[in-house]
Amino acid sequence: MSKSRVALVRCESYDAEVVEKALARGLALLGGAAVFVRPGEPVLLKPNLLTPDPPERCVTTHPAVFQAVARLFQAAGSAVVYGDSPAVGSPASVAKKAGLEAVAAELGVTLADFVTPVEVSFPAGRQNKKFILAKAVADNTHALVNLPKMKTHGLMRATGAVKNLFGCVPGLLKAEFHVKLPNAHPFARMLVDLNLCVRPRLSIMDGVMAMQGNGPRSGTPLPVHALLISNDPVALDAVVTRLMDMDPQVPPTAQYGRESGLGTYLQEEIEILGDTVEALRPRRFKANKLAVSEKEPKGSVKFLKQWLVPRPVIARRRCTRCGTCVKMCPVSPKAVDWKAGDKSRPPVYTYDRCIRCYCCQELCPERAIKIRTPLLGRIVRRG
Ligand code: SF4
Ligand code: SF4
The missing domain is CATH 3.40.50.11440 (LarA, N-terminal domain)
Known part of the structure; x- marks a missing residue:
């Protein structure tokens, strides 16, 4: 070949x-x-x-x-x-x-x-x-x-x-x-x-x-x-x-x-x-180099997903409340949205709705959204 x-x-x-x-x-x-x-x-x-x-x-x-x-x-x-x-x-x-x-x-x-x-x-x-x-x-x-x-x-x-x-x-x-x-x-x-x-x-x-x-x-x-x-x-x-x-x-x-x-x-x-x-090859290249799990969590593990899987987090000080993340979130109801319609504060996440597509992180114009692994996920990964 x-x-x-x-x-x-x-x-x-x-x-x-x-x-x-x-x-x-x-x-x-x-x-x-x-x-x-x-x-x-x-x-x-x-x-x-x-x-x-x-x-x-x-x-x-x-x-x-x-x-x-x-x-x-x-x-x-x-x-x-x-x-x-x-x-x-x-x-x-x-x-x-x-x-x-x-x-x-x-x-x-x-x-x-x-x-x-x-x-x-x-x-x-x-x-x-x-x-x-x-x-x-x-x-x-x-x-x-x-x-x-x-x-x-x-x-x-x-x-x-x-x-x-x-x-x-x-x-x-x-x-x-x-x-x-x-x-x-x-x-x-x-x-x-x-x-x-x-x-x-x-x-x-x-x-x-x-x-x-x-x-x-x-x-x-x-x-x-x-x-x-x-x-x-x-x-x-x-x-x-x-x-x-x-x-x-x-x-x-x-x-x-x-x-x-x-x-x-x-x-x-x-x-x-x-x-x-x-x-x-640069001396150091910062990236998430871990493989993505193929298994979809089931049963009680599914319930735990929001505490295991890396999730988007808003750095409040960077957020200019432009609304791009809310607009681009593809799920319905939105997993990131204005709390009680209040656009004077950064949007908030409802993680059990979030499918972890990271579109919000991908598209935030202010680099205000990071992907963070919750503590439980970090412990499991280390184990
Ligand atoms: S896209 Fe970024 S800057 Fe705009 S509202 Fe969301 S977190 Fe804030
Ligand atoms: S990761 Fe995807 S589903 Fe979750 S809040 Fe961001 S855009 Fe919505």
Whole structure:
């Protein structure tokens, strides 16, 4: 069996020339972009446009990486468009704040339709036999090139190439998946099905400045100086988790990705080209590196769930009472809400309703929500 190949290349900064050189080096190691996208074939770029944040917050794919990739395909004769469905805000407003809109306008790269929902059947899916996708993806007229950002993630531990394609599901339909699939494992199976359904040709990860800690929105930037490129999103994620000093098996997408034939996370089945993990791995990368339990608590253990499973907690002093967490909480009745409708104080949690999707933590614009394991959970874990 041939190995999956991942190009891992040092990229010292977001200087346009430096990024273009690193990208060219990485693609040359894989045999060139034409191996994955035919010259002249239309290309749809899918950056990470999670929330309206400026590039220096490291929430979104950096405009310099976006620019280098767009130019590369344009130089090969491709018409390039881009898009994502953010968790908060419209695609256009998030692209503007993230610095992508200006670059795109300069290059003549237009925003594709990531708003109109289109149902697509996927009979081969293990978890999902159909998806509602953004029209730009569902139309399947462009080669999909995935541009994830190297970040931590509360639910999936790392938000990599496989997770980034969740943005192909438009708008609030994403929240429905959290309600239907509250456990990280079926959620991961759905993400793997989604990847198999939309079939990205290539993933190019921006790990020049990564996000460690309380990701995917509230963590802290950390220079890793890496670009990762592969046509196997599972293998790319395995290499990036190793850069985070995390076991590649920890993100639940790894195991299902391999079982479903999307790719592999096993070190012996991956060939890393270019630089080594050891050369680029930061001395310390803050992340929750513990595996997510697959078992759903039952009976008395279910009752104890709220005292065992890590839960979101609001740092009251940071909270500006913007209401994003309340608005985005997908369960009904809300698990985080204003106490007696009083918006002059931070919202409060009702933990026995909370499905631990961590959308509130993911989307709080003030980094006011942390994920904390209750005392009982910490004791059990130590035991
Ligand atoms: S999203 Fe954050 S800042 Fe806004 S109300 Fe919730 S905790 Fe407060
Ligand atoms: S309170 Fe937060 S973690 Fe709990 S269900 Fe609502 S959004 Fe998800």
